[in-house]
Amino acid sequence: MANEDNGAIPPLPGAQGRADDSEHQALTVAHTVLSLASQVLQEPLLAAPETLDPAVAQERMAAAERAAVTKLGQLRREERGMVAIHQVEVMQMQIGIARALLRETARRRQTxxxxxxxxxxxxxxxANTVAELVKRAPExxxxxxxxxxxFSRVQHAQWIAVSGYSRTDANLADAMVEAGSSAPRQLTRALVETDMIRHRTPLLIRDxxxxxxTHPELIEVTGTHAYVAAPLVSRGNVVGLLHADENEETGTVDLVDREMLNLFSEGLGSIVERTVFYEQLSSLKQQLTDHASTVHDLIDEFVQSDLGSLLPAGSAAHAVPRPPVLTPSRNALPYYPDDTTPLGTLTRREMEVLRHLANGEANAEIAAQLFVSDGTVKSHVKHLLRKLGATNRAEAVSRYHYFMQQRREA
Structure with missing residues (x-):
């Protein structure tokens, strides 16, 4: 116990409360104050543990402040003398200074x-796609x-790890994903993350x-002692889980880390919603573009087949040599209607485009020779690939030669 003859209590390191005090200094002050308080107030339970995090420090300091108020009232009732009362009053002030330091540190850390x-x-x-978001989120x-x-996704009540990141070991990131995806865990009462999803609140698991x-495979792979987690909510549904551990400054995680991850998760949920909407708009735009290309193709063919007959002889249009152009109705008919191979499903225009492809011509060259737009050629290529069951232009050309050989041998 402190010397009761003069009521002196040792000065505290950094207790002046400078604005630049670090979290380490604030915790050092809190540790010292709690040790003194346990002696002065004769409350052994107030003594700080060997390792002290900000949350525990705040709880212990609040308890010390309550104990000081109780002790001071007791001394005054018992008229124990001014020295003892002065000691407790000084202790109260130091507790207040330490709490102020902790609050200031917490405020700066939150900022x-x-x-x-x-x-x-x-x-x-x-990010332009949800897949890109998922890949980049852990980093x-x-x-x-x-x-x-x-980063994990929640699908059909299963927890499935998708992407991970480790500052010190890239292989560990892959191992985490493997442990969390090779045998997806069912989200039942056996996992604490189930409560997080149900209540949509973040987690702090200390031990x-x-x-x-906890997830035994992930705990074994990472060797983590404590972690924080937060649900990823998009369009009102929990679609994913975020996990993190080992704050680089403290080596563990605390309540501030939990709230930080949750804040990030809330923002990420909004970005996911925006990106999903963007992908849907892009898909709709592509569908409209494909449809417009088909319509444009029909108009091109109609103009090419009928415009010449509407212009007077000797006009500039007649002076320009043009290849023979089929009418739209004939262009839409199968080129080989009697063919039982996929060639029999191709229209005359699609066969023309396919022959040009077989000659190694690019879309722009084909468009120039057929007097259509690049978009129209792309539309024809897309249709003939689907009809031939080909995945690319080279495969379509290969199938063309194969089926033509069959026709010649028939």
């Missing part, structure tokens, strides 16, 4: 956290200050190896 989350989300807004989580991160409801 820095918000800035990092905003930066990460800003980078992810540049952006790591940039928040975590050494390892995992992961001993927790009865």
């Amino acid at each position: 820095a956290t918000l800035h990092r989350v905003q930066q990460s989300l800003r980078r992810l807004r540049g 952006e989580i790591s940039r928040l200050g975590f050494n390892r991160a995992l 992961a190896p001993k927790h009865p409801r």
Whole structure:
């Protein structure tokens, strides 16, 4: 116990509360104050543990402050003397200073956290597809200050790891994904993440190896002692899970880390919604483009077949030599109607395009010779690939030669 003759209590390191005090300094002050409080207030339970995180420090400091108020009232009732009362009053002031330092540190850490989350989300807004978001998300989580991160999707009540990131070991990232995807876990009461999904609230698991409801394979692969997790919500549904551990500054995770990951998850959910909407619009645009190309093709063929007969003889249009052009109705008919091979399903125009492809011509060259647009040629190529069952132009040409050989041998 402190010397009762003069009521002196040793000065605290960094207790002046400078604005640039680090979190380490604040925790050192808190540890010292709690040790002194346990002696002065004769409350052994107030003594700080060997390792102290900000959340536990705040809880212990609040308890110390309550104990000081109780002790001071007791001393005054018992009229124990001014020395003892002065000691407790000084202790109260030091507890207040330590709590103020912790609050200031927490405020600055939250400000820095918000800035990092905003930066990460800003980078992810540049993604064009959901697949790209899924791939990049773990690395952006790591940039928040975590050494390892995992992105998982929730599908049919299963937890399936999709992408991971490790600052120190790229192989570990692959191992995490393998452990979480080779045998997907059913989201039942056996997993604590099920509660997270049900309540849509983030998790902080402090003693992961001993927790009865953690993912055993992931815990074994990572060797993690504590982790934070948050649900990814899009369009009102939990579509994924985010996990992270090992804050690079503290070596563990705490409540601030949990809230930081949750804040990131909320922002990512909004980006996912926007990206899904963008992909749907892009798909619709492509469908409309394909449809417009088909219509444009029909108009081109109609104009080419009928415009010449509407112009007076000797006009510039007649002066330009043109290849013979079939009418739209004939162009739409099969070129080989009696053919039992896929060639029999091709229209005359599609056969023309296929022959040009067989000659090694590009879309622009084919368009110039057929007096149609590049988009029209692309539309014909798409249709003939589908009819021939080919996946690319080279395969279509190969099938063309094969089927033509069959016709010659028949």
